[in-house]
Amino acid sequence: MGVVTLTIDNKEVKAEEGMTVLEAAQSAGIYIPTLCHHEKLETYTACRICMVEVESRGRVRLDTACSHPVANDMVVKTRSEKINKIRKTLLELMLAHAPDSAILQEMAEEYGADKGRFEKESSFCIHCALCVRYCAEVKKKNAIGFVNSGTKREISFVPEIASQECWKCKECFPLCPTEALQAAYVLAGALTFPVAPFELR
Amino acid sequence: MAQIKSPEELEKIRQEVSTQRDPNRPCISICAGSSCLASGAGEVIAAFKAEIEKQGLKADVDTKAAGCPGLCEKAPIVVIYPQKICYVQVTPEDVPEIISQTVVGKKVIERLIYTDPNTGEKAAHEDEIPFFQKQMRLLIGDNMKIDPKSIEDYMAAGGYSALNKVMRDMSAEQVIEEVSKADLRGRSGSGFPAGFKWESCRKSKGDNTKYVICNCHEGDPGAFADRRLLEANPHLIVEGMIIGSYAIGACEAYIFVGDEFPQTVENARLAIEQAEKYGLLGKDILGSGFDLTMEVCIDGGGYVLGESTALMASMEGRIGEPRMKYDHGTDRGLWAKPTVLNNLQTWANVPLIINQGADSFAAIGTEKSKGTRIFSLSGKIKNTGMVEVPMGMTLREVIFDIGGGIPGDKKFKALQVGGPMGGFIPENLLDLHVDFEELNAAGLAMGPGLVVADEDTCIVDMVIYHLNFLANESCGKCTPCREGLKQMLRILNNITEGKGKESDIELLELISEVQQDAALCALGQGASGPLLSTLKHFRDEYEAHIKEKRCPGGVCKALIETLSETSA
Ligand SMILES: Cc1cc2nc3c(=O)[nH]c(=O)nc-3n(C[C@H](O)[C@H](O)[C@H](O)COP(=O)(O)O)c2cc1C
Numbered sequence: 104m105g106v107v108t109l110t111i112d113n114k115e116v117k118a119e120e121g122m123t124v125l126e127a128a129q130s131a132g133i134y135i136p137t138l139c140h141h142e143k144l145e146t147y148t149a150c151r152i153c154m155v156e157v158e159s160r161g162r163v164r165l166d167t168a169c170s171h172p173v174a175n176d177m178v179v180k181t182r183s184e185k186i187n188k189i190r191k192t193l194l195e196l197m198l199a200h201a202p203d204s205a206i207l208q209e210m211a212e213e214y215g216a217d218k219g220r221f222e223k224e225s226s227f228c229i230h231c232a233l234c235v236r237y238c239a240e241v242k243k244k245n246a247i248g249f250v251n252s253g254t255k256r257e258i259s260f261v262p263e264i265a266s267q268e269c270w271k272c273k274e275c276f277p278l279c280p281t282e283a284l285q286a287a288y289v290l291a292g293a294l295t296f297p298v299a300p301f302e303l304r
Numbered sequence: 305m306a307q308i309k310s311p312e313e314l315e316k317i318r319q320e321v322s323t324q325r326d327p328n329r330p331c332i333s334i335c336a337g338s339s340c341l342a343s344g345a346g347e348v349i350a351a352f353k354a355e356i357e358k359q360g361l362k363a364d365v366d367t368k369a370a371g372c373p374g375l376c377e378k379a380p381i382v383v384i385y386p387q388k389i390c391y392v393q394v395t396p397e398d399v400p401e402i403i404s405q406t407v408v409g410k411k412v413i414e415r416l417i418y419t420d421p422n423t424g425e426k427a428a429h430e431d432e433i434p435f436f437q438k439q440m441r442l443l444i445g446d447n448m449k450i451d452p453k454s455i456e457d458y459m460a461a462g463g464y465s466a467l468n469k470v471m472r473d474m475s476a477e478q479v480i481e482e483v484s485k486a487d488l489r490g491r492s493g494s495g496f497p498a499g500f501k502w503e504s505c506r507k508s509k510g511d512n513t514k515y516v517i518c519n520c521h522e523g524d525p526g527a528f529a530d531r532r533l534l535e536a537n538p539h540l541i542v543e544g545m546i547i548g549s550y551a552i553g554a555c556e557a558y559i560f561v562g563d564e565f566p567q568t569v570e571n572a573r574l575a576i577e578q579a580e581k582y583g584l585l586g587k588d589i590l591g592s593g594f595d596l597t598m599e600v601c602i603d604g605g606g607y608v609l610g611e612s613t614a615l616m617a618s619m620e621g622r623i624g625e626p627r628m629k630y631d632h633g634t635d636r637g638l639w640a641k642p643t644v645l646n647n648l649q650t651w652a653n654v655p656l657i658i659n660q661g662a663d664s665f666a667a668i669g670t671e672k673s674k675g676t677r678i679f680s681l682s683g684k685i686k687n688t689g690m691v692e693v694p695m696g697m698t699l700r701e702v703i704f705d706i707g708g709g710i711p712g713d714k715k716f717k718a719l720q721v722g723g724p725m726g727g728f729i730p731e732n733l734l735d736l737h738v739d740f741e742e743l744n745a746a747g748l749a750m751g752p753g754l755v756v757a758d759e760d761t762c763i764v765d766m767v768i769y770h771l772n773f774l775a776n777e778s779c780g781k782c783t784p785c786r787e788g789l790k791q792m793l794r795i796l797n798n799i800t801e802g803k804g805k806e807s808d809i810e811l812l813e814l815i816s817e818v819q820q821d822a823a824l825c826a827l828g829q830g831a832s833g834p835l836l837s838t839l840k841h842f843r844d845e846y847e848a849h850i851k852e853k854r855c856p857g858g859v860c861k862a863l864i865e866t867l868s869e870t871s872a
């Protein structure tokens with residue numbers, strides 16, 4: 104693997120070919136916020152909070168740092184007026200679901216996001232899919248998945264699998280940026296699991 | 305039918321098929337397209353068959369369940385050959401009279417001929433009907449002569465002559481050169497040069513297994529041109545795709561089409577089967593050493609499945625969601641193999657270009673947009689249907705001269721161009737030309753559907769309809785698209801309910817901006833098209849709702865009620 108040199112926030116950074124901008128930034132100690140990214144999971148690019156400005160071959164574009172491959176002479180800006188505006192608005196949209204999430208609140212402070220900007224949504228889920236992907240990719244169980252599409256999309260435990268697997272695993276609970284997944288599990292369990300050993304501790 | 309082994313043999317069969325047909329023999333062609341079938345064409349066809357039998361004319365008169373000529377407004381359509389007399393809105397009760405009066409008696413039945421909705425002029429002849437006259441029907445002109453279920457009909461109308469020419473005289477490179485010279489551009493609206501795409505794929509070192517896909521998803525509300533053309537003349541697409549696959553070096557070709565269109569799927573499948581039987585698909589096609597299989601791939605998903613990465617994911621059996629991609633489909637596409645994905649209409653133009661030559665194709669249209677464009681016309685328009693016009697025609701000509709304008713003396717309000725990610729324009733922009741650059745510059749896209757709205761439409765309500773469509777038909781994976789659409793709809797619904805605030809417009813614009821900048825795929829990036837174009841051209845309607853609590857279209861119930869309460 105070759106080494107490429109790029110600039111991130113005016114700092115020269117060396118990275119390995121094939122790395123993403125996010126990985127290169129992290130290796131150089133430059134922070135880029137992420138929500139749906141997880142090292143053990145495949146790149147997902149859904150939350151869009153890691154959007155950065157990438158200038159390469161004379162073209163500037165906005166893209167997700169978690170997916171954008173590094174290249175020689177690339178110039179990356181992790182903050183700009185545009186990026187701040189995007190992140191602030193995305194946070195406000197997500198805070199409508201999870202106003203009490205510690206991670207979101209911390210970011211909201213950084214970007215001046217107003218958690219009351221949009222009317223409160225009924226579901227807590229911000230669709231980072233960490234639980235869904237962790238269960239599918241790492242545990243290979245698919246006990247939780249998405250149902251419906253578009254604005255009606257939501258996570259849902261698959262009762263017949265969840266009732267067998269989840270109570271002894273629960274590894275996805277701490278991944279949830281809204282800290283509400285556990286509660287959702289209990290609720291789903293109470294409502295749907297046929298044989299439910301879902302005593303939680 | 306025997307497998308054809310060489311271009312010479314194909315030519316012979318084509319000649320035979322043509323000479324067997326007597327051009328003067330009476331033939332009753334009944335459109336068996338979806339619209340006509342829905343309006344009772346099936347019964348009309350059965351009635352003709354029964355009546356011909358009854359009058360003992362079976363040996364002298366043919367009937368044909370033909371492909372859609374596009375005048376769907378007047379379904380069911382019947383054309384009597386050789387005189388080319390066109391009857392509209394035919395019912396089974398009309399059938400005995402048509403046989404005795406027109407087929408036998410050679411007389412025109414006034415009552416059944418086309419009447420121009422504006423001038424009241426009557427036209428008996430297919431060629432005299434203004435709706436057809438003002439079009440340039442290079443791709444759909446023969447539809448009434450072709451039974452989509454008959455490969456022989458297609459051949460008799462000149463079909464597979466382009467394939468023959470290619471296999472006899474042209475190298476793969478020459479085909480690509482011809483398509484590039486013709487300047488054929490992506491008919492999905494992308495405008496991407498097809499020749500360039502084909503060449504990139506041909507030259508791709510990714511893999512020797514290459515694929516070709518025809519995108520006939522066409523999930524836009526109100527659009528039906530692509531699937532109607534596939535249904536009406538499937539061999540045209542099959543031929544275009546065989547030629548393209550030969551040029552690209554592909555070994556498998558797929559037609560991607562929605563499962564809600566059984567008639568389209570059936571005709572496409574049958575066409576592939578017939579081409580296989582003749583040896584136009586399969587191994588060693590026409591003795592050239594070129595192998596190709598073709599299949600129809602049924603999709604059962606929402607609008608977003610038309611997007612290239614979602615489409616390919618769905619074909620691979622994965623969830624049909626878009627994903628970020630940093631290499632071209634022509635290097636890593638379907639199953640990570642080099643792939644060419646083109647719109648159905650892009651493929652449809654290929655035989656024409658080969659037959660007529662690049663120069664004559666490129667002589668039609670504008671400086672950068674060549675050939676014709678097939679649109680479906682729908683909404684508040686007199687002649688709903690499928691039309692083919694030369695690039696460079698104005699939208700006004702398409703809507704008023706061909707489409708006949710607005711029914712019921714209503715006034716025109718807006719035209720939607722480019723589907724749910726396109727935009728709406730007011731009357732004063734109707735002189736825009738059908739041209740990729742010109743439409744893009746106006747914030748529109750050259751999608752397959754043109755939808756007309758009249759004065760009784762509420763712009764805000766119409767935008768809600770489209771955003772609702774996207775809210776249901778997107779995948780919901782990324783934040784700006786999913787959450788943005790939710791909030792936009794909430795705000796707009798408030799506006800139509802009289803709860804709009806002056807700051808709403810600014811907030812809508814902010815969400816739009818973030819979607820354009822940050823959404824994962826082109827759907828989210830373009831989702832604000834209807835909103836932004838109407839904020840630009842019809843801002844007064846939003847303001848009337850917000851400030852005056854008034855709905856200019858007289859549609860929003862809550863506002864009508866508020867008004868009557870205050871005036872009472
Ligand atoms: C949300 C979305 C829906 C799309 N739907 C279609 C479609 O129905 N048909 C189509 O040909 N292209 C559609 N496209 C464009 C395709 O991704 C692709 O660019 C096109 O098929 C390429 O064909 P062309 O180069 O011949 O125009 C869609 C794109 C997006 C983002």
Ligand code: SF4
Nearest residue numbers: 780781782785825828
């Ligand atoms: S923009 Fe919309 S359709 Fe595209 S990936 Fe995001 S949620 Fe899905």
